[in-house]
Amino acid sequence: MxxxxxxxxxxxxxxxxxxxxxxxxxxxxxxxxxxxxxxxxxxxxxxxxxxxxxxxxxxxxxxxxxxxxxxxxxxxxxxxxxxxxxxxxxxxxxxxxxxxxxxxxxxxxxxxxxxxxxxxxxxxxxxxxxxxxxxxPVGADTALFFLRTQGNIQPGQKVLIYGASSSVGSYGVQLAKHFGAEVTAVCSASNHEWVKELGADKMIDYRMEDFTQSGETYDAIFDAVGKLSLSGSMKALKDGGVFLDAVHMMRRSVQAKFAPKKNNKRILGGTATGLHEDLIYFKELIEAGHLKxxxxxxxxxxxxxxxxxxxxxxxxxxxxxxxxxxx
Ligand SMILES: NC(=O)c1ccc[n+]([C@@H]2O[C@H](COP(=O)([O-])OP(=O)(O)OC[C@H]3O[C@@H](n4cnc5c(N)ncnc54)[C@H](OP(=O)(O)O)[C@@H]3O)[C@@H](O)[C@H]2O)c1
Known part of the structure; x- marks a missing residue:
């Protein structure tokens, strides 16, 4: 072969x-x-x-x-x-x-x-x-692992997906929306139209605006592309909020260890495990028109x-x- x-x-x-x-x-x-x-x-x-x-x-x-x-x-x-x-x-x-x-x-x-x-x-x-x-399998399962297993995203929560035009981010937008969150998607302006169609409520162009400086705060920030500064992101989290780090490499693990974590804010990394039950869940979501x-x-x-x-x-x-x- x-x-x-x-x-x-x-x-x-x-x-x-x-x-x-x-x-x-x-x-x-x-x-x-x-x-x-x-x-x-x-x-x-x-x-x-x-x-x-x-x-x-x-x-x-x-x-x-x-x-x-x-x-x-x-x-x-x-x-x-x-x-x-x-x-x-x-x-x-x-x-x-x-x-x-x-x-x-x-x-x-x-x-x-x-x-x-x-x-x-x-x-x-x-x-x-x-x-x-x-x-x-890979992109959707990674988004599911971070948003559901690690982040336990609940209806009404404010979730920011950073790198929403990536594979992981594009599934992240759809899953967070499916879980009932208010979704802010961060990606370059050229990708806004199609990412918005996936269900994002608000769009931010990372090349024009630094969301960590706006004063807006979130229950969860999901960095799907590993490009966010941890210190800025921690300021943009609500008390008890969670930073979900899809690219939890050595450098980020060290940063995470020393990042200020006041007010029960957490930083969670990890690796998606690709469970069989997740594939069945995706099949159901896709056939019902909730994921693509x-x-x-x-x-x-x-x-x-x-x-x-x-x-x-x-x-x-x-x-x-x-x-x-x-x-
Ligand atoms: N932890 C896990 O279990 C797990 C599993 C799978 C993947 N991952 C990790 O997830 C990451 C994402 O992989 P992927 O395949 O989904 O996507 P990717 O190919 O790494 O991401 C490409 C997208 O990122 C956007 N982008 C680039 N720089 C950006 C920035 N500074 N800010 C915001 N967006 C930016 C690009 O759009 P523009 O150029 O237009 O901005 C492009 O649409 C990888 O690093 C991978 O290792 C982790």
């Missing part, structure tokens, strides 16, 4: 299209023919690799544990192991391969009951294409290097899809 392999860490050009052996499902595994995948921050962070934690996960000097990237996908079940009961050949599915990656390929095997870090799949929302479904993916560009698997270069500009709007099978 075709797969994009990386045998050393480095720039996007280390990604190379090769022929490798097609996987065979074990007793408890589902063999998926991948129709679409994506380029996420997790992919480029593991390839660069950035941070050093990536080398700890996948080999200090060269990729060892996995040498195929791609962490989310949509496709069709081609075969199932003898113990599999929930899926059958022909089922259309979407999901994540978790921290085993391997979705930049024509086929992948995932255990039927895996959850979180080992990946997770469920049936694809009926009203989405494969490309649309492939870009749901925003797609900026689509590239064929053969153009993975160009797609990756584009994502690494840090300017994509929503998501970038990689098509493996044209439909």
């Amino acid at each position: 075709k797969a994009v392999v990386f045998e050393k860490y480095g720039p996007p050009e280390v990604l190379q299209l090769k022929k490798i052996e097609k996987p065979t499902p074990k007793e408890n595994e589902v063999l998926i023919k991948i129709y679409a995948t994506s380029v996420t921050a997790a992919d480029w962070r593991m390839r660069k690799p950035d941070p050093f934690l990536a080398r700890m996960m996948n080999g200090i000097f060269a990729p060892k544990k996995f040498n195929i990237l791609g962490i989310e996908l949509a496709g069709v079940v081609e075969a199932v192991g003898n113990e599999v009961t929930k899926f059958q050949p022909g089922d259309e599915i979407f999901g994540t391969t978790g921290f085993t990656f391997r979705a930049y390929a024509e086929y992948v095997c995932i255990p039927e009951d895996s959850d979180g870090n080992d990946g997770s799949i469920t049936h694809k929302p009926t009203n989405l294409t494969f490309g649309e479904a492939a870009v749901i 993916p925003v797609i900026d560009r689509t590239y064929p698997l053969e153009e993975i290097v160009e797609a990756t270069r584009y994502v690494e500009t840090g300017r994509k709007k929503g998501n970038v899809v990689i098509t493996v099978v044209e439909t």
